Amino acid sequence: MARAENKETASPTVQMVAEVARTMRIKRQLTQEQLGAELGYSAAAVSAMETCAQPASDDMLAALERVLGDxxxxxxxxxxYVRMETYPEQFKNYALLEQAALRLQLYATDVVHGLFQTEEYARALIGGGYPALPHDRVQELVEARMIRKALFDREPAALIELVLEESVLTRDIGSKEIMRAQLRYLAECARRRNVTLQVLPLDCGLTGEYAGGHGALNVVETSDHQHLVYLEVQEESWTLSDPAKVSMYAQRCAKIRAQALGSRESLGLIQQLAGDEE
Structure with missing residues (x-):
């Protein structure tokens, strides 16, 4: 929603987009209404973008490139850059690493990992958090989370390995219907050739070993084959590059995978919980 106060707090990137779009529109001798018609937006939406009252959405930026990019x-x-400014402060640097990664080893303990969330699940999760966020901010964060999914189809393909605690699959978020759709989406993701999805069962600790007790973690292999670890808890985050620490976390991640169900067993469990057991 366009707001007057947005003009005062607009980021440098948003201001740059507004200025360039306005300059190129005038150069082409287009009114805001005419440009809006070509973009698929109203004149009011174009005006809001040019005054920074409502920053250009990802879809509008794509349309601006098509119409004015030349x-x-x-x-x-x-x-x-607009996407980066949308993310929470503690996540911005990791978002860049994630999108360029060659390999991601992920372990999620409380909710479905953000890369694997459906839009409805993400909206229920973000909108139901505390402190409560304004509707516009919830929508902004949901859209930013969905954009991250481009990684699944990127070329060259990233290798993504995810281990989910079984409790994540049984913790309903939003509604039974939203959770069922989320489980079906996980099953769809598990069938991708560049994705390995495993479930760490609730009874794992009965064997006397449980490597997942220290919480969620992300191990990243960058495009230049550097290995990093990203940790996040209670909206605080750390990116670790010290080789000894990274090695320890990578070993822990490997142990978690070893203690998890195999990929076929995991898929079967997800399908069973979704009511789609084959």
Missing amino acids: GTGIFESARR
């Missing part, structure tokens, strides 16, 4: 790629480039 082969420069300027609005396409801006999409990346």
